[in-house]
Amino acid sequence: MTTSNGQDKDPYFIDFPARIGAIQKAMAEHGIDVYLGSRLRTLSWTLDAFCPWRSFVVIPAAGLPTAFTFAIDAARVGDDTWLDASRVHGFAPLGGQDQISQIAEFVLGELPGGKGRVGIEDGMSNYLPEGNLTHYEYVRFNEALPGCELVNAHSLIDELALIKDQGTINRFREASRIVDAGHKAVFEAISGGGYRGMTETEIAGIAAYAMRKAGSEWEWSFTGGNEIASGYRTGYGFGACTPATRREIKAGEPLMVDIHSMFKLGLGDHSHNYLIGPVSDRQRWHADNFVALVTGTLERYRAGVTPAGLGAEMMGFAAERGFVDFVLPGFEHGIGMLGDEWRIGRNDGPIPYWTNPQHVYQENEVLICAIQYACPDEGIGFRYENPIVLSADGCEELSKFPLSVDEIA
Numbered sequence: 001m002t003t004s005n006g007q008d009k010d011p012y013f014i015d016f017p018a019r020i021g022a023i024q025k026a027m028a029e030h031g032i033d034v035y036l037g038s039r040l041r042t043l044s045w046t047l048d049a050f051c052p053w054r055s056f057v058v059i060p061a062a063g064l065p066t067a068f069t070f071a072i073d074a075a076r077v078g079d080d081t082w083l084d085a086s087r088v089h090g091f092a093p094l095g096g097q098d099q100i101s102q103i104a105e106f107v108l109g110e111l112p113g114g115k116g117r118v119g120i121e122d123g124m125s126n127y128l129p130e131g132n133l134t135h136y137e138y139v140r141f142n143e144a145l146p147g148c149e150l151v152n153a154h155s156l157i158d159e160l161a162l163i164k165d166q167g168t169i170n171r172f173r174e175a176s177r178i179v180d181a182g183h184k185a186v187f188e189a190i191s192g193g194g195y196r197g198m199t200e201t202e203i204a205g206i207a208a209y210a211m212r213k214a215g216s217e218w219e220w221s222f223t224g225g226n227e228i229a230s231g232y233r234t235g236y237g238f239g240a241c242t243p244a245t246r247r248e249i250k251a252g253e254p255l256m257v258d259i260h261s262m263f264k265l266g267l268g269d270h271s272h273n274y275l276i277g278p279v280s281d282r283q284r285w286h287a288d289n290f291v292a293l294v295t296g297t298l299e300r301y302r303a304g305v306t307p308a309g310l311g312a313e314m315m316g317f318a319a320e321r322g323f324v325d326f327v328l329p330g331f332e333h334g335i336g337m338l339g340d341e342w343r344i345g346r347n348d349g350p351i352p353y354w355t356n357p358q359h360v361y362q363e364n365e366v367l368i369c370a371i372q373y374a375c376p377d378e379g380i381g382f383r384y385e386n387p388i389v390l391s392a393d394g395c396e397e398l399s400k401f402p403l404s405v406d407e408i409a
Contacts (some may be wrong), residue, residue, distance in 0.1 A: 175263040228257055
């Protein structure tokens with residue numbers, strides 16, 4: 001088991017026992033006797049291991065948590081996590097060894113008299129692998145835990161995970177360094193006419209290979225790995241999902257390269273944009289608008305700003321410049337360790353399970369500055385995504401790849 005003895009000298013060190021202690025303190029304050037986590041973000045934040053199969057973590061009122069995952073992956077998760085491998089159990093479709101039976105028996109063993117309040121993770125998300133407890137799982141656990149009350153308690157972990165510790169921020173910094181290596185490889189490959197005959201899938205592979213060599217563990221995005229769009233595909237109506245296709249890169253068209261990396265469950269995500277020559281004056285006008293919009297947005301991010309306030313200011317800027325019709329009225333999405341995406345802040349807004357537009361940003365929040373500029377009628381669009389760390393007087397852009405729309409001869 002990893003402890004904090006000397007480990008805090010590692011720039012990527014996270015004190016996971018302290019995280020568990022903070023969860024248990026919050027559990028006590030809210031009258032939760034056992035926490036049953038099922039979301040991917042919760043598994044990453046508590047176990048420090050990638051759990052791609054249906055998995056759960058049981059956190060008792062005191063002591064260390066225990067993880068449950070599909071039997072075929074239990075040994076690997078047990079090797080990766082900071083917990084002792086004996087605390088990772090595999091479930092399988094055998095008598096008494098399925099996930100409901102095994103976890104329910106374990107939870108009852110953690111409750112005096114087999115009764116108490118069990119915190120679960122329920123809700124909705126526009127992010128497919130969120131991992132909220134399904135209706136079937138809820139019904140089955142409710143039957144298997146007759147003396148227990150199942151209480152939706154995901155907000156405990158959401159609140160604790162909001163402000164990032166230094167080890168987490170450093171993991172994001174390293175993931176962004178890796179992404180920049182991917183962008184450098186793509187730029188070198190397409191320059192000087194190198195794009196001729198290349199497909200979007202080939203560009204995605206060039207980026208992936210360079211990032212893997214630099215240490216990336218996964219092209220983490222669930223929207224197609226590395227997302228590459230060329231020509232009219234860059235101008236999809238605010239489309240934020242462009243898995244690479246076999247379409248060839250062509251002269252006179254835009255090219256968008258949105259690539260992803262993962263380092264110790266910290267995520268790298270950066271989009272860079274190109275115009276393949278010859279470039280028209282109209283294309284350059286769109287490109288200059290986009291760069292000005294991104295530049296102005298990054299200059300305004302800081303603790304104390306709200307999504308609504310920033311959005312209104314930047315849409316006003318776009319209106320003054322005459323390109324507001326091409327801008328998606330949203331400028332960020334949330335990000336945390338793998339599985340923690342989209343929603344920013346706590347679940348305390350007017351629409352449940354969406355970002356509160358009046359959320360006040362705090363120092364050491366990490367989010368993705370995400371900007372969509374699209375003109376479908378002209379077959380052109382640009383995307384900017386970059387993790388940023390907020391401070392009292394600004395933000396740190398973690399990807400250092402230059403902000404520009406480069407013209408490729």
